[in-house]
Amino acid sequence: MSERPFLETFRLRVTPITPVHVGSGELLEPYAYLLRDGELWVLDPVAMLEALPQGAADRYLEALEKGPFRAREALLELAARHDLGSAVAWRAPVSEDFQDVVSEALERGRGELGVRVFPRSLRGPYLPGSSLKGALRTVFLFDRSREELAADFDEGAFEWEGERDLRYRGRVWQLEAPGSGRIRIPAGALRGRKALSPNQSFEAFLLGNYLEKSNRGTGSKEGKAEISRDPFRTLLVGDSSPLPTTAFSVVEVHGSRRRPEQGSTGIRILAETWRKGSVEVDLRIHRGMQEHPGSALHVRRDREGKATPASTHPPSLRALAVAAYERYVLQAERELDFYEARGWHRAAREMERVLDVIEKCLDDEGRMRKPYRFPLRLGFGSGELSFRLSEFVEYENARMRRIDPASRKLAEGVPMGWVLVEVLE
Numbered sequence: 001m002s003e004r005p006f007l008e009t010f011r012l013r014v015t016p017i018t019p020v021h022v023g024s025g026e027l028l029e030p031y032a033y034l035l036r037d038g039e040l041w042v043l044d045p046v047a048m049l050e051a052l053p054q055g056a057a058d059r060y061l062e063a064l065e066k067g068p069f070r071a072r073e074a075l076l077e078l079a080a081r082h083d084l085g086s087a088v089a090w091r092a093p094v095s096e097d098f099q100d101v102v103s104e105a106l107e108r109g110r111g112e113l114g115v116r117v118f119p120r121s122l123r124g125p126y127l128p129g130s131s132l133k134g135a136l137r138t139v140f141l142f143d144r145s146r147e148e149l150a151a152d153f154d155e156g157a158f159e160w161e162g163e164r165d166l167r168y169r170g171r172v173w174q175l176e177a178p179g180s181g182r183i184r185i186p187a188g189a190l191r192g193r194k195a196l197s198p199n200q201s202f203e204a205f206l207l208g209n210y211l212e213k214s215n216r217g218t219g220s221k222e223g224k225a226e227i228s229r230d231p232f233r234t235l236l237v238g239d240s241s242p243l244p245t246t247a248f249s250v251v252e253v254h255g256s257r258r259r260p261e262q263g264s265t266g267i268r269i270l271a272e273t274w275r276k277g278s279v280e281v282d283l284r285i286h287r288g289m290q291e292h293p294g295s296a297l298h299v300r301r302d303r304e305g306k307a308t309p310a311s312t313h314p315p316s317l318r319a320l321a322v323a324a325y326e327r328y329v330l331q332a333e334r335e336l337d338f339y340e341a342r343g344w345h346r347a348a349r350e351m352e353r354v355l356d357v358i359e360k361c362l363d364d365e366g367r368m369r370k371p372y373r374f375p376l377r378l379g380f381g382s383g384e385l386s387f388r389l390s391e392f393v394e395y396e397n398a399r400m401r402r403i404d405p406a407s408r409k410l411a412e413g414v415p416m417g418w419v420l421v422e423v424l425e
Helices: 045-051 054-064 068-081 096-108 129-148 193-207 287-291 317-342 345-359
Strands: 007-016 033-036 039-043 088-093 152-154 159-161 165-169 172-176 183-185 210-214 221-225 235-237 247-254 264-273 279-286 299-301 307-309 373-377 393-395 408-411 418-424
Touching: 033 068, 039 045, 045 054, 054 068, 068 096, 088 247, 096 247, 096 264, 129 193, 129 235, 129 317, 129 373, 165 193, 172 193, 172 221, 193 210, 193 221, 264 408, 317 345, 317 373, 317 418, 345 373
Parallel strands: 165 183, 183 393
Antiparallel strands: 007 279, 007 418, 033 039, 039 088, 152 159, 165 172, 210 221, 235 279, 247 264, 247 408, 299 307, 373 418
């Protein structure tokens, strides 16, 4: 029987089911783009200044000092008098809603006209590997949570129920039995400036790289994450091939905690979205590090430097695929109920389509198809339901026990962030 390779490489194809936006942190200011013939033209500022006569360039720079709206007006005046085609760095289609929002803001002289964009290389926009790896990590944390909590899904109650609880108390995480399958957190413990250590130690508890350290002065204990033994160090996800197409859309916030059934709140965000075509990504699993007994994953050192065996939970492709399907098929059903209850009909229709795609991850006998395919949620608008373990987490506060958000970000009425991942043979 042949041994498994030291480093396994899988080629993944990622296809958007609904609009996806993963931000680069860059914001296109209103004086850096033009709308022309149903497209948004992104301008190279250096090329534009070089293409303009000296006096026109000076007037544009003076307008920049007076604020974004004055600079935008100056840009429109320049575009009407001069050919700026040579200054276009890249372009993409825009929706009618996007054009309407920009026109309305210009007429009023106020409003947010900055545009969120994807990361870009010289080859074009791409899906960063860190975004995919983060989504896979959340899926694996979900799988480890239900295992530690001994939780099963109750179809009647449409809730996860378990035999144990995981509680954060006195700066350490502890399993308690009997329980109801909940991760119990004091309100505010995982938010704000002091949240880094509890967050890291929470993930470490589930992944197996958790260590309790005693404070020499007080004798109290504190849970810490041993970063060098994080099992996700063995999983590498590359950046994607270039996105085949993108388009500019309006993302609107619908609903609020005070008025959960409210439609658009009037909060509108301009963003580049990926809706069509597929990209490919390399996923590498370092089996050598996972299995070798001398690697950092399997060795823990005490204060004197003595090595002792340690147990971690390294991810496998099958575990990730199964957990992703089992988590997101339930989340999609919950989202469909959410949209139907609020009368957001277009969003509900889109979620029915998402569920159709997810159900095709199984064969006719209800088993995962091979090669594996599974859903994920990525990026902007995917919400707390995705990146927090909302199935299990409860805050120990009478006013806020569950963390289900009351609002949703919709790209012109459509839920965001749903993708299908397929393993290519």
